[in-house]
Amino acid sequence: MVGETRISYGLLAAVLLVGLNLRSSIAAVSPVLPDIRADLHMSSATAGLLTSLPVLCFALGSPAALWLGRRLGIYRALLVGCLVIALATLARPYAGVGLLLAATVILGLAMTVGNVLMPAAVKRDFGSAAGRITGVTTASLSTGAALAAALTAPLAVWLGWRHALAAWAVVAVVAVVALARPAARARHAPAAERPRRHETGARLRTNRVAWALTAFLGLQSVTYYAVTAWMPSLLRETAGLSLADAGLAMSLFQVLGIPGTLMVPVLVHLGRDQRGLGGSIGVAWLVVVLGLVLAPGLWPIWCVVGGIVQGMGISYAFTILVLRSADDHVAVRLSAMMQLIGYIVGASGPFLIGLIQGTTGSWTLAMIPLAIAAVGLTAAAIVAGRDRVLHV
Missing domain, CATH: 1.20.1250.20 (MFS general substrate transporter like domains)
Known part of the structure; x- marks a missing residue:
């Protein structure tokens, strides 16, 4: 190896x-x-x-x-x-x-x-x-x-x-x-070299950093999947985009995730820890969410910023997972914990936004949960981004 x-x-x-x-x-x-x-x-x-x-x-x-x-x-x-x-x-x-x-x-x-x-x-x-x-x-x-x-x-x-x-x-x-x-x-690995998995899992479930990383992935997923599901509809109704232009907006949003993911490994080692980088991702998500409802006519800006930040967000979650884990045994347990809880939270995003918009007819009200998620994302990054290693 x-x-x-x-x-x-x-x-x-x-x-x-x-x-x-x-x-x-x-x-x-x-x-x-x-x-x-x-x-x-x-x-x-x-x-x-x-x-x-x-x-x-x-x-x-x-x-x-x-x-x-x-x-x-x-x-x-x-x-x-x-x-x-x-x-x-x-x-x-x-x-x-x-x-x-x-x-x-x-x-x-x-x-x-x-x-x-x-x-x-x-x-x-x-x-x-x-x-x-x-x-x-x-x-x-x-x-x-x-x-x-x-x-x-x-x-x-x-x-x-x-x-x-x-x-x-x-x-x-x-x-x-x-x-x-x-x-x-x-x-x-020989049995004697393997950590006791129940003990490892129990310690992760009581660790602040592990929960902060789980919250970060969950809130990143809520925002990403909700914007992916509803941005074309939002832009067609609020900015008057055609079906073709709304499809272009979504393609731009998805493709720019690729350079976004590649930026994180370069940026992650520039400071003493990763709190500033993670906090910036949360703030950028907040700007995108507010921009889509307050100034939908500027949709190319929000698609570019949102595309880059959605790539950075998922890359940040998994990069910090690796950096915080003392070894591969911790990494696999932490990965399972983050994804078990994080993706359950993430799957709720499209449904919740659709429910609110369908009930109220207002995209502004519908996007409020995503603005709250972006604030929570910033707070989770401040805890998860501290320079610590999980030895559990």
């Missing part, structure tokens, strides 16, 4: 390929959703489940992902996860509505394995470069989502929506091939 100063680029490529698969099959649905609904006679509520179910799986599947990693080892578990992603991605477009939703649940659970175990792999195998590598691996998630959002519609014109969705199984198969060697070489 990798020491403190040398990076195995084959191992890095395998981890990056895993990252490409952790959002792509979800992002691929949106461009062809009208075709899916028309062919399967699907209601709008059922269509919404295609994007909300995987986020809930990210939360509810975290304990199972932790168990699988402990049972098989990190790289074998990642290989199994990518294999299931490939099979579910390949099968789900050719089923009816019920099986389509069931396959989406399986897909979300398989992605959760990568969500939980990738930070532990980076912490263990990339030594002093772990902080920088975390930014790159997080960028791979945004890259996979951006590629799927950009390429699925053209593929659907050529192949039809079913084949266009199934085509993303190829990326998962490539990841399986890349993981074969590290999975074959992986060894479990």
Whole structure:
């Protein structure tokens, strides 16, 4: 594996390929959703489940992902996860509505394995470069989502929506091939060298920094998923954008997440700690939320700032997770805790904003919870950003 100063680029490529698969099959649905609904006679509520179910799986599947990693080892578990992603991605477009939703649940659970175990792999195998590598691996998630959002519609014109969705199984198969060697070489640590997992989990549940990181991920997810779900509708109603322009705004927002994720590893080591960086992310989110409702005509500014800050936010959460963890055992437990609670909170964002807007008819009132979330995000970053390491 990798020491403190040398990076195995084959191992890095395998981890990056895993990252490409952790959002792509979800992002691929949106461009062809009208075709899916028309062919399967699907209601709008059922269509919404295609994007909300995987986020809930990210939360509810975290304990199972932790168990699988402990049972098989990190790289074998990642290989199994990518294999299931490939099979579910390949099968789900050719089923009816019920099986389509069931396959989406399986897909979300398989992605959760990568969500939980990738930070532990980076912490263990990339030594002093772990902080920088975390930014790159997080960028791979945004890259996979951006590629799927950009390429699925053209593929659907050529192949039809079913084949266009199934085509993303190829990326998962490539990841399986890349993981074969590290999975074959992986060894479990002797039992005496493993921390007592119940004790580790109990100590994390009483640690302020662990809870601050969990709050940061949850509030970042609330804001990101709510803006992703509702920004096109908001801009069409308040700024008079056409359907095409609203789609352009969303594409800009998503694509700029890639440079946003890559900025964090550069910025994270500039100060004595990361409180200033995390606080700035929270303040920027507040500016974006207020800008969308108070000055929607300036939407290009809010899309650019929001795109960069959403990438920075997710990268910050996972980079600080790695930096605060004393070793890979702490990293995997902390990752599971953050994602179990954080993504449950995150999945509530789109529903809450839609409920308020539908009840009141006011986008201003609907966005108030996101403004509160941005303030909470800033407070969580001040606690999580202090230069401490979790030795639990």
